[in-house]
Amino acid sequence: xxxxxxxxxxxxxxxxxxxxxxxxxxxxxxxxxxxxxxxxxxxxxxxxxxxxxxxxxxxxxxxxxxxxxxxxxxxxxxxxxxxxxxxxxxxxxxxxxxxxxxxxxxxxxxxxxxxxxxxxxxxxxxxxxxxxxxxxxxxxxxxxxxxxxxx
Amino acid sequence: xxxxxxxxxxxxxxxxxxxxxxxxxxxxxxxxxxxxxxxxxxxxxxxxxxxxxxxxxxxxxxxxxxxxxxxxxxxxxxxxxxxxxxxxxxxxxxxxxxxxxxxxxxxx
Numbered sequence: 001x002x003x004x005x006x007x008x009x010x011x012x013x014x015x016x017x018x019x020x021x022x023x024x025x026x027x028x029x030x031x032x033x034x035x036x037x038x039x040x041x042x043x044x045x046x047x048x049x050x051x052x053x054x055x056x057x058x059x060x061x062x063x064x065x066x067x068x069x070x071x072x073x074x075x076x077x078x079x080x081x082x083x084x085x086x087x088x089x090x091x092x093x094x095x096x097x098x099x100x101x102x103x104x105x106x107x108x109x110x111x112x113x114x115x116x117x118x119x120x121x122x123x124x125x126x127x128x129x130x131x132x133x134x135x136x137x138x139x140x141x142x143x144x145x146x147x148x149x150x151x
Numbered sequence: 152x153x154x155x156x157x158x159x160x161x162x163x164x165x166x167x168x169x170x171x172x173x174x175x176x177x178x179x180x181x182x183x184x185x186x187x188x189x190x191x192x193x194x195x196x197x198x199x200x201x202x203x204x205x206x207x208x209x210x211x212x213x214x215x216x217x218x219x220x221x222x223x224x225x226x227x228x229x230x231x232x233x234x235x236x237x238x239x240x241x242x243x244x245x246x247x248x249x250x251x252x253x254x255x256x257x258x259x
Contacts, residue, residue, distance in 0.1 A: 032153075032154075033154055033247040036244075037243065037244045039243075091243055095241045095243045098209060098221050098241070099206075099209055101206045104236070104238060105225065106233060108233065109232070109233055110230075110232055110233070112204045114200075116172065116196050116201060117177050117194065117195045118177065118180075118192055118195075119177050119184050119192075119195075121177045124194060127231075130168075130231055134163050134167065135166070138166075139166050139168045140166030140167060140258055141165075141166065141168070141226060141258045142231075143155075143162065143167050143169045144170055144172060144225040144227065145152070145155065145169065145170070145224050146171075146172050146173070146205070146222060146223040147152060148173065148212070149213065149219050149220070150179060150183045
């Protein structure tokens with residue numbers, strides 16, 4: 001048996017790629033509609049990570065005299081699978097837990113008026129939004145975007 | 152929100168004013184606007200009163216169990232009548248700027 005077995009970098013690269021695949025959705029890809037509405041980039045990254053882990057684990061178990069990772073292989077693979085599961089739950093399950101909003105204003109109804117502070121703490125009402133000029137003329141409409149907030 | 156900023160001149164060219172609403176206090180909105188370069192109106196509804204009036208409360212979904220708004224977009228005409236609504240069924244999925252601009256064509 002050789003004195004020193006080689007470092008099984010594929011396993012660690014696969015694990016690192018799993019972490020990148022998980023974190024990059026929130027950090028990067030959620031900002032762009034094309035990668036947010038369906039997380040295809042992240043799923044591809046997870047697939048790449050799985051390939052690295054599988055190849056790394058296989059060579060660790062088939063050629064244990066050459067490659068390390070007989071224990072690290074299964075451990076990293078299981079942890080990576082759990083991270084992937086967490087991602088799937090977050091995106092495809094928790095994302096759909098939304099209230100019904102049955103009483104939200106519908107097409108044809110008048111939007112309820114309001115007065116709220118803008119980012120400079122100045123009060124702004126819906127009538128202000130509907131009446132103050134947009135590019136020099138009376139606005140044709142208002143787009144209200146409700147969002148979850150930035151934390 | 153980034154997508155809307157990117158297409159803001161197109162909304163303005165169509166006479167559409169854009170306003171975003173969340174429970175964030177004004178200073179948080181100010182930081183967000185500065186950091187990301189948002190120039191449209193950002194309104195604060197810290198007690199979720201208007202969000203509740205619009206039936207858009209997502210109870211306990213915020214940090215520390217705070218009530219926040221579920222994502223939703225409304226396009227109103229100049230009289231304040233709702234002409235187009237998007238209540239997403241998945242909070243990762245929002246209306247794209249292209250969809251919003253397409254909806255804006257209706258009220259030209």
